Amino acid sequence: MKVLVADDDGDLRDLVAFTLTQAGYLVIKVPDGPTALKRFEEESPDLVVLDINMPGLSGFQVCEAIRKRSAVPVIMLTVRGEEEDLVRALGLGADDYLNKPFSPRTLLARLKALLRRAGVESSAPLSSGRIRLDLEEYTVRVGGGEPVQLTKLELRLMQMLLANAGHTVNSDRLLAQVWGHRSGGDRALLKQLVHRLRQKVEIDPAAPVLLLTSAAGYKLIAD
Amino acid sequence: MKVLVADDDGDLRDLVAFTLTQAGYLVIKVPDGPTALKRFEEESPDLVVLDINMPGLSGFQVCEAIRKRSAVPVIMLTVRGEEEDLVRALGLGADDYLNKPFSPRTLLARLKALLRRAGVESSAPLSSGRIRLDLEEYTVRVGGGEPVQLTKLELRLMQMLLANAGHTVNSDRLLAQVWGHRSGGDRALLKQLVHRLRQKVEIDPAAPVLLLTSAAGYKLIAD
DNA sequence: GGGGCCGGTCACAAAGCGGTTACAGGCTCA
DNA sequence: TGAGCCTGTAACCGCTTTGTGACCGGCCCC
Numbered sequence: 305m306k307v308l309v310a311d312d313d314g315d316l317r318d319l320v321a322f323t324l325t326q327a328g329y330l331v332i333k334v335p336d337g338p339t340a341l342k343r344f345e346e347e348s349p350d351l352v353v354l355d356i357n358m359p360g361l362s363g364f365q366v367c368e369a370i371r372k373r374s375a376v377p378v379i380m381l382t383v384r385g386e387e388e389d390l391v392r393a394l395g396l397g398a399d400d401y402l403n404k405p406f407s408p409r410t411l412l413a414r415l416k417a418l419l420r421r422a423g424v425e426s427s428a429p430l431s432s433g434r435i436r437l438d439l440e441e442y443t444v445r446v447g448g449g450e451p452v453q454l455t456k457l458e459l460r461l462m463q464m465l466l467a468n469a470g471h472t473v474n475s476d477r478l479l480a481q482v483w484g485h486r487s488g489g490d491r492a493l494l495k496q497l498v499h500r501l502r503q504k505v506e507i508d509p510a511a512p513v514l515l516l517t518s519a520a521g522y523k524l525i526a527d
Numbered sequence: 528m529k530v531l532v533a534d535d536d537g538d539l540r541d542l543v544a545f546t547l548t549q550a551g552y553l554v555i556k557v558p559d560g561p562t563a564l565k566r567f568e569e570e571s572p573d574l575v576v577l578d579i580n581m582p583g584l585s586g587f588q589v590c591e592a593i594r595k596r597s598a599v600p601v602i603m604l605t606v607r608g609e610e611e612d613l614v615r616a617l618g619l620g621a622d623d624y625l626n627k628p629f630s631p632r633t634l635l636a637r638l639k640a641l642l643r644r645a646g647v648e649s650s651a652p653l654s655s656g657r658i659r660l661d662l663e664e665y666t667v668r669v670g671g672g673e674p675v676q677l678t679k680l681e682l683r684l685m686q687m688l689l690a691n692a693g694h695t696v697n698s699d700r701l702l703a704q705v706w707g708h709r710s711g712g713d714r715a716l717l718k719q720l721v722h723r724l725r726q727k728v729e730i731d732p733a734a735p736v737l738l739l740t741s742a743a744g745y746k747l748i749a750d
Numbered sequence: 751g752g753g754g755c756c757g758g759t760c761a762c763a764a765a766g767c768g769g770t771t772a773c774a775g776g777c778t779c780a
Numbered sequence: 781t782g783a784g785c786c787t788g789t790a791a792c793c794g795c796t797t798t799g800t801g802a803c804c805g806g807c808c809c810c
Contacts, residue, residue, distance in 0.1 A: 376721030
């Protein structure tokens with residue numbers, strides 16, 4: 305589980321990094337906006353912590369840029385009382401915020417909640433019922449069968465569905481989580497991806513029993 | 528469970544509405560004081576969220592007006608540090624307040640606490656009497672019967688009627704809520720939709736006992 | 751009694767959506 | 781550079797949902 309921490313205040317950055325490292329996360333520290341974007345590309349972290357005031361590019365700009373290509377959870381660090389900042393941050397797609405100063409405990413709690421919501425459960429081979437996902441190997445196994453190789457998008461979709469096994473996941477949410485926020489017509493993409501995934505995991509792709517269509521979206525039946 | 532949200536800041540209004548909708552509440556959004564009062568009369572919501580600074584009528588004035596005719600729980604949105612505002616709001620009968628900026632989680636927690644305190648059954652926002660709506664699966668269950676699959680429009684209609692269970696909902700309002708604002712002749716659509724819904728939920732669609740026609744519109748009998 | 755209005759019902763047309771197939775562009779890697 | 785895979789796009793099919801028009805019967809008012 306990788307977390308990118310961007311803050312120009314060295315002390316605060318170290319505090320955050322220390323807290324997260326202690327909790328078992330792999331932390332990437334950067335001191336400014338441009339570096340944040342660069343490392344984001346290189347590392348594709350599972351979560352981003354962004355200070356608003358940074359040299360080079362503000363946290364807003366970084367957030368916006370990240371949102372253009374990813375739905376990764378973003379936490380913004382704000383100064384208490386600057387509510388326009390907050391509104392702006394949430395408008396740009398930040399998922400949560402923390403007022404400075406904050407306690408390490410609070411940070412951890414929020415971060416875990418966000419990761420849970422995003423379905424990026426930390427324990428490695430994610431599994432539910434008879435479905436087991438291996439995030440490192442990019443494979444799924446159904447029941448006692450052979451592991452099946454997945455692509456990056458297929459894995460993300462599977463992960464989201466698995467995190468919500470047994471419950472319908474809204475198409476829009478899937479779209480946002482798998483591709484990141486994008487414009488309209490992308491239902492077709494989801495349709496395609498589901499089709500491809502079914503070809504791989506269903507015994508009879510024409511009569512799915514695992515990955516079902518539901519009125520509002522799709523759901524995974526894991527047991 | 529219906530919540531009226533009044534705030535002139537569109538972003539914040541959307542954020543609040545999003546949070547509450549996610550949590551299963553039916554949200555009515557208004558941008559200013561006069562509209563808030565108007566919709567309050569029309570919808571009789573179960574709870575009101577009021578910003579203090581609004582064009583037309585301030586949150587104070589709206590709160591005062593509401594208190595003259597109803598004991599509905601009211602949450603005021605205040606700016607941190609403006610203690611006079613706070614005192615005044617509570618003096619006018621507001622039940623709780625939130626300092627801006629606030630987290631969606633906090634809002635939900637306070638709101639639930641208030642509803643619980645007000646004795647409005649809050650646990651399952653989408654059920655009333657023997658009717659239970661599942662927004663995730665797009666189904667209704669009546670009494671102990673099997674869940675019935677609904678379409679998107681049928682679900683929206685059901686949600687509106689359920690939020691007003693026992694009371695007649697005006698046809699025009701149903702039209703506006705289910706289809707969004709459109710031109711005149713759409714009575715026919717509502718007629719059709721009601722017909723289709725009755726086919727699905729009534730034991731004898733020709734002699735409805737749940738979804739009744741009333742002078743000005745329709746009403747749901749949930750008990 | 752007759753006409754108009756309104757809600758319920760029916761039948762059919764139009765639009766939308768999911769599943770499928772096919773293909774093209776881009777990327778990686780040999 | 782070329783093969784192979786991944787991803788995005790378009791087109792088609794069939795089914796479901798939604799919209800529209802027509803008809804019927806009750807009710808009210810003239």
